[in-house]
Amino acid sequence: MLIRFSAAIAAMCLLSGAAFAQAASKPTDPQIAHIAYTAGVLDITAAKQAISKSKSKDVVAFANDMVRDHEAVNKQALDLVKKLNVAPEDNDTSKSLSKAAAEKQVELAKLSGAAYDKAYVANEVAYHKTVNGALESTLIPSATNPELKSLLQTGLKIFQGHQQHAEHVASMLK
Amino acid sequence: MRPGRERFILIGVTLMTGLVPAQAETIQVVIDKLVFSPAEINAKVGDTIEWVNKDVLAHTATARDGWDVPIAANKSASVVLKNAGAVDYYCRFHPNMKGRIVVEPR
Ligand SMILES: [Cu+2]
Numbered sequence: 001m002l003i004r005f006s007a008a009i010a011a012m013c014l015l016s017g018a019a020f021a022q023a024a025s026k027p028t029d030p031q032i033a034h035i036a037y038t039a040g041v042l043d044i045t046a047a048k049q050a051i052s053k054s055k056s057k058d059v060v061a062f063a064n065d066m067v068r069d070h071e072a073v074n075k076q077a078l079d080l081v082k083k084l085n086v087a088p089e090d091n092d093t094s095k096s097l098s099k100a101a102a103e104k105q106v107e108l109a110k111l112s113g114a115a116y117d118k119a120y121v122a123n124e125v126a127y128h129k130t131v132n133g134a135l136e137s138t139l140i141p142s143a144t145n146p147e148l149k150s151l152l153q154t155g156l157k158i159f160q161g162h163q164q165h166a167e168h169v170a171s172m173l174k
Numbered sequence: 175m176r177p178g179r180e181r182f183i184l185i186g187v188t189l190m191t192g193l194v195p196a197q198a199e200t201i202q203v204v205i206d207k208l209v210f211s212p213a214e215i216n217a218k219v220g221d222t223i224e225w226v227n228k229d230v231l232a233h234t235a236t237a238r239d240g241w242d243v244p245i246a247a248n249k250s251a252s253v254v255l256k257n258a259g260a261v262d263y264y265c266r267f268h269p270n271m272k273g274r275i276v277v278e279p280r
Contacts, residue, residue: 065267072230072247157208158231161268168269 026142027091033081033148034088035097035139036155039131040070040077042101043162046127049105050120059117062169066124069158073151080151093134101127114173121170128163132156197280200224200252203273205233205245208265210273217255219280224252234266235273242266 027035043066050063081088104123111119135156143149200222203210207229217223225235227245235243235253240261245251255261258279265271 069231069267076230154207157270158268161208161265161270164269165267 027093027138028089029143029145029148030086030089031091031093032139032143032152033077033086034090035093035134036152037074037077037088038094038097040074042097043124043127044070044074046101046105046108046120046124049108053109053112054117054120055113056117056173058169058172059121062121062124062165065165066162069162073155073158077151080147084145084147086145086148118170118173121166121173124166125163125170128159128166132159132163135159198222202226203235205229205271208233208268208271210235210271213272214274214276216276216278218278219255219258221277222252222254223275224250226250232267233271235263236266237261237263 047063047066047070051060051067054060054063108116108119108123135152140149140152140156143152198220199217201215201217201224203212203215203223203225205211205225205227208231210225215223223235225233225243225245227233227247227249230247232247233245235241235245235251238261240257241253243251243253255275255277258277261275261277263273263275
């Protein structure tokens with residue numbers, strides 16, 4: 001069980017790693033905005049599943065924190081793209097991320113109780129790690145608009161915070 | 175009210191207002207883009223720390239061993255320092271946010 005579970009996470013990491021590798025050919029600002037926004041939306045969707053499925057007070061509290069933060073940041077992102085008159089542009093990275101997240105949702109839906117909690121939180125750690133890597137190595141360096149770059153830099157700090165928060169919740173579940 | 179009593183109250187108020195501000199201070203820590211600044215401050219027992227949150231995100235100022243202050247988005251919150259000693263605090267929602275208060279006895 002545990003082995004299958006770890007393998008699934010490894011697959012998820014590989015998948016999203018591959019997703020971001022495609023973006024190595026320097027994404028444009030409209031694509032970057034789309035990727036960052038999508039990354040937030042996907043985490044909100046995962047959190048909403050956790051809020052409805054989990055019985056753990058700590059896990060539900062964490063999931064609520066994710067919804068609140070990502071909604072707030074995505075609202076800022078929308079305000080910015082409107083101000084800059086940039087239309088976020090769908091791209092292969094956003095598509096691969098969404099596909100991997102949808103598959104993860106189906107997988108998590110089959111679990112319940114402590115097994116679900118562990119799987120959800122472990123995936124949150126992995127997911128935030130992946131997004132942080134992409135922000136640092138690709139998205140932030142590629143962004144040309146200074147305001148977009150600044151929003152991504154704040155986004156990175158938020159995601160790093162969430163990763164640590166998720167790691168803490170994971171340690172409590174053991 | 176008799177003039178004598180009025181003067182007595184006036185002296186009392188003057189004494190109090192004269193003494194209180196000299197003792198306890200309010201020290202502001204601004205939170206902007208997930209950073210407490212200044213990150214490290216010196217204070218005395220009885221001082222108030224006020225966190226001014228400029229982010230659209232909720233944060234907390236949580237002592238490793240003690241108070242836990244929720245700070246709503248774009249709001250302020252405060253705590254009165256009751257004990258001397260160094261306090262390391264962080265944000266529960268974003269544990270990468272860290273601060274330190276060195277509290278000296280009065
Ligand atoms: Cu915080």
